[in-house]
Each structure stands twice: as structure tokens, then as C-alpha cells.
Amino acid sequence: AQTVTQSQPEMSVQEAETVTLSCTYDTSENNYYLFWYKQPPSRQMILVIRQEAYKQQNATENRFSVNFQKAAKSFSLKISDSQLGDTAMYFCAFMKGRAAGNKLTFGGGTRVLVKP
Amino acid sequence: DTEVTQTPKHLVMGMTNKKSLKCEQHMGHRAMYWYKQKAKKPPELMFVYSYEKLSINESVPSRFSPECPNSSLLNLHLHALQPEDSALYLCASSQERGVINEQFFGPGTRLTVL
Numbered sequence: 698a699q700t701v702t703q704s705q706p707e708m709s710v711q712e713a714e715t716v717t718l719s720c721t722y723d724t725s726e727n728n729y730y731l732f733w734y735k736q737p738p739s740r741q742m743i744l745v746i747r748q749e750a751y752k753q754q755n756a757t758e759n760r761f762s763v764n765f766q767k768a769a770k771s772f773s774l775k776i777s778d779s780q781l782g783d784t785a786m787y788f789c790a791f792m793k794g795r796a797a798g799n800k801l802t803f804g805g806g807t808r809v810l811v812k813p
Numbered sequence: 814d815t816e817v818t819q820t821p822k823h824l825v826m827g828m829t830n831k832k833s834l835k836c837e838q839h840m841g842h843r844a845m846y847w848y849k850q851k852a853k854k855p856p857e858l859m860f861v862y863s864y865e866k867l868s869i870n871e872s873v874p875s876r877f878s879p880e881c882p883n884s885s886l887l888n889l890h891l892h893a894l895q896p897e898d899s900a901l902y903l904c905a906s907s908q909e910r911g912v913i914n915e916q917f918f919g920p921g922t923r924l925t926v927l
Contacts, residue, residue, distance in 0.1 A: 732915075741919070742856075742903070744915055747915065786853075788855050792914070795914045796914065797842070797843050797844035797863055797864075797908055798843075798844040798861050798862075798863030798869070800861070801846075801858070803856060805854070806855050808853075
């Protein structure tokens with residue numbers, strides 16, 4: 698079974714600064730995918746960024762980027778130029794394979810507060 | 814249309830009531846999911862339907878009964894619930910297309926069991 702661990706329950710950051718969220722996972726699989734989801738207070742969960750395990754290049758989506766270290770089983774998220782709208786719960790998630798209907802395993806979440 | 818909709822937004826029910834949650838998507842996705850989420854916790858998978866067939870049941874109590882009438886619609890029937898079942902119930906859908914099977918989440922139904 699896969700496990701996903703987020704070691705930081707809460708983090709705060711000043712607006713316009715950078716914050717890095719950590720995520721580690723444990724798996725014996727070779728074909729898997731990693732995701733960061735964002736869940737703002739009382740709002741819908743949305744995908745922030747995703748990474749295919751077979752790709753060495755780190756994924757980037759605008760102000761969001763990841764540092765994927767496959768050997769260390771680490772998948773951290775960097776939020777650059779933080780904005781007030783980035784305040785949310787962030788979940789790291791693991792999925793084995795890419796077939797429709799595969800299970801998504803979530804970490805415990807990191808609450809990020811962006812301060813003005 | 815890249816949206817998963819859920820109704821109702823809020824639901825209060827007694828332990829003897831029968832109610833249903835509804836989830837709909839029109840993205841042509843062939844996998845649909847029910848999750849339960851307690852406050853400040855990650856979503857916990859309950860059920861997965863793949864091509865309208867139940868493919869995963871995470872040992873959910875029988876007082877929760879899922880149904881997938883067609884590829885766009887997913888229901889969760891509730892009966893004789895307990896107060897500890899109060900939570901946010903999330904629906905999601907996904908399609909194996911292109912590179913990665915991303916799950917799209919609905920806004921959830923906040924359920925309170927009295």
C-alpha cells in the first residue's frame with residue numbers, strides 16, 4: 698500500500714514571498730503520478746500541478762513548481778510570489794498507473810495562510 | 814464544460830431518514846468517485862465506479878449505497894446514518910485521456926446527521 702506524508706500541518710507566508718511545502722511518499726511502484734491539490738476555505742478542490750514519475754523534468758504551472766526527487770521519494774511544492782488567493786489547504790496525492798478509476802491516496806494536508 | 818456539480822449543497826437529516834446525494838458531470842468521464850472528508854482532514858475514498866460498474870468499495874458501511882444510473886450521474890443513497898457520518902461528501906470524475914488521469918472534484922455536499 699502507498700502512503701503519503703506531509704510533515705507541515707500549517708505554514709504562513711507574507712504576500713509576494715515564496716513558500717515550499719514538503720511531501721514524501723512510499724511506494725514500490727514504478728509507474729505512478731503525483732499531484733498537488735488546493736482546497737480554499739469552503740471552496741472546491743482544484744488541481745494545482747501534476748508530475749509523471751517517469752519524467753525527470755520538474756513540472757511548472759505559472760507560480761507553482763515542484764521539486765521531484767524520485768530516489769528520495771520526495772515531491773515538494775514551491776509557491777512563488779504568494780498571493781492572498783493562495784490561502785488554502787494543500788494536499789499532496791499519489792496515484793498508481795493512469796487508468797480511469799485508479800485510487801488517489803492523499804497526504805494529511807498543509808494549511809497555508811498568506812498574510813498581507 | 815469542465816464542471817462536476819453536486820446537489821444539495823447542504824443536507825440535515827435525522828438518523829431514521831432516507832436521503833440521496835446527487836453528482837453530475839458532462840465531460841464524458843467514465844470514472845466517478847465518492848469521497849468523505851472530515852474537517853481539516855484529507856478526503857477518504859468511499860467508492861469508485863468505472864464504466865458504470867462499481868470497481869472499488871473501501872469497506873464502507875451498508876448504510877451508504879452508491880448508484881450509477883448512467884455515465885454522467887452518480888448517486889449516494891443514505892439510510893440510518895449515525896452522527897459520526899456528518900462530513901463533507903465530495904464527488905469526483907476522471908477520464909483516461911492523453912497523459913494523465915486527473916480527478917475533477919465537485920463542490921461537495923455538507924451533511925449533518927442529528
